[in-house]
Amino acid sequence: MRLVMQPDKMGSYAPEDVVFLLRDISNVSLELNNEKREQLIQSGTHYSEMLPVEYQPSEAYMALFYKTLDAYAKRIALAVGIVAEQIVARQGLEHLVLVSLARAGTPIGILIKRYIEMRYNVQVPHYTISILRGRGIDETAIQYIFAEHPLARIQFIDGWTGKGAITKELQQACEHFNVNNEEQLDATLAVLADPGHCTSIYGTREDFLIPSACLNSTVSGLVSRTVLNLQFMKEHDFHGAKYYKELEDVDVSNLYIERVSAYFEQVKKEVEQQISKQPQSPVTWQGMKSVEAIQRELGIANIHFVKPGVGETTRVLLRRIPWKILINPKYANELEHILLLAKEKNVPVEEYPNMSYACCGLIKEV
Known part of the structure; x- marks a missing residue:
């Protein structure tokens, strides 16, 4: 009989929407400013051992969040429906368990x-x-799910793909788990946007703005990014995260869910039409070819310094030390929040038409 650990209750979502399988480490001080974190990451400290300071958006930036949410809510609802139908067709409903990857996957899940x-x-x-x-993946959390749902058909969910690092990480983690356990995991990742061409379950391959990428914890249930630091965490426990209760006043996590789900009935027919005519286009890792070309042309030493796609570029601006931002002019009118953040942080922006992404964030070597 396997001893099953219990997670901590956390997050500002209703428990019927999602259960976070995480250990609450809110009492530990882990936040470092971006400069200090960047130095540590680039000198070999793993990013999961510390946390960025939560970015507090300006009024102009929040106004832009609401504006983009209004503009994109229906488009997101459509992508959600397309992904949901693919998941049901693949896994069935009887033993389906949705497992989103913290934290960008959570609102999408x-x-x-x-x-x-x-x-x-x-x-x-x-x-x-x-x-x-x-x-890898939190195997304690996976064991918990199988203890609760012995016949679970787990479907992993994330927000978007960049160059496919997490897609590959998930594949390796599932292989590792499957070798050592009777229960078996399907490593196919479902995402709303797959501009990297890394997975077969996606709402769109267009690199478009998913507004939940614009903010940090305040659109992800007030939960920090996840932490694994064995200096103060037990091995074989759940990975940790902080619950930022003090940000309740500016939390838009549930508002985001309500705004998008309000369009579900409206897009139902269009979802069916799109599903019936959507060809199964192959996984080509095309995005990675763009990334390698950027790395070559701009003489960037480390491929991890190239963060392609709207979601990843936003994260570079919010959480890392950016060197410059590349913009695909074809998408320029959809990148208002990127341009505003770059301006706020004095980051140069250059046009770069030759990529399969709308934009790309480049991290500064420190």
């Missing part, structure tokens, strides 16, 4: 769960677990 409920009148279990580049 909730939206997919709600779409399935609207469409099939079934409440599918939904959990959020941690995955860390170079450190």
